[in-house]
Amino acid sequence: MKGLIFRELYLGRKNMLVVAAVSFVFGIIGILIRLSMNIGNLALLSEETLTELDLNTYMIFSVMTGALLLMISTVISEVSGMDYKAKWMGFQYTTPITEEKYMLAKYLLMLALTAAAAVPAFINAAIIGALSGRPLDMNITSVLVMISCVTVLLNVFQTALTHLLHSLEKAMYVYIVLGIAAYMLFVVKLDSMNIGSESDSLASLSNEVFGFCREYMGIAVIATAVLVITGYFLTTAFMKRREK
Template sequence: MKGLMLKELYLSRKLRIIGAAVWFIVILLCVLVRLSALYGNIALLGEGSAENVDNVAWRVMVFGGALILYSVQFTNSASSDEKSGFRVFEHTLPVSEEKVVGAVYLTNLCAFVIVTAVNYITALSACLLFDRSFDPMFLVCIPGIGCAAYMFVHFKAAMNYYIRNPKKSQTVFTLFCMGLYFGGFFGFTRWFTSYTERFGVQAGMSEAELDAVLEAQGLTQDRIMINFFKEEIMGAVNWFGHNAWWLVPVIVGGMTALCYFISVKGLKRRGGRC
């Protein structure tokens, strides 16, 4: 098992190093933006503009850095093993399919724990640097990003193991991601439309009519977007974090178990160990 885990780490070393370098550059840029907002050119833009840039940099440092690290630190060598012919050699080894797949999942689990700790430290550092309070919701939101990346990687690995054709498995994965994207896009659009209808906004309004309706209520298009984010999205996140947080381990555990079962079954389809 240890040897298989080391193989996973070795094969993904370049992606991990590149990802860590990109993460470091993003964090460094956020720090530079903060310094510029305090003492440099950004501070000359005016209090409102400087504050907006500062807020964006803070969120990028907290959540953008987490997304980058999680995205590149999970390994998926199933496709590489198939292309290199390692699967043929693998059948001569005294290891079961469960251990082969388990090594991938265990490696990613270890990476998840380490990366989550790094992201917590980064978030705390960002709060200190940008003079913000550490929101307890970060304890849920940050690993939530990792859980999403964790499930995506294992779903793709399961497709690679089961279909055993890199092009076909990539096609299935791409179609799955497109389905999620368009489903999320239409869902978000409907949600936002429903929110704006509370303020008298109707479909088909011209820009002038829209501005007039919003101005009568002391709003602008930018302000209504900000309010939607604060009231609706953050409200939903807070509600989920306080009332339905237990769904996260249930969903992640269930999806991981399902992907593990599919992966093992896919490996066993050829059979014929030497």
């Protein structure tokens, strides 16, 4: 099991480092902007502009940095595609490695990476919140928890789909279609809000997102746990269906 986990980390090491570096730089930029608004050149802006910039900075850098960091765990899903390209799946059947052990290592590492990435995500949100005069409350906490759940579910879905289709590229085509559909629904929802100014629109959207995340956070955590277990057995079954 240790060897399988090391293998996953080794194959995905470069992508994980890239995601971590981008997330770190993104977080530092947010902190520098916030400091400039407090004691730097941005503090010279008009009060109206500063208020709008303050909300934008708080929302973007307290949440999006967490979203970027949590995507580190998606590297584990991509390793499955690398295995098919390298014909490792066929070689695996000549070793004592069972489908259950292979998939258990993948799922355990996926959950561990998500949990590990959540820690700096919360720390970054707390720093941005402190600089903005907003303590880390249940609003941001619930959003980051929901992002963590969504990240895990995306990993489960991508891993299962990759093994079902025997190709990461085919799985990504499905992802692209679903992503476009989700974006279109988001645009329609945003347009239906019919709010005047941009700052009011962002504030209203933020409140709506906060309310939704607070209300369904507990359900999301339970549903994620159930779907992870279900996904593990399904993905293992997809692997066993392959002709040995």
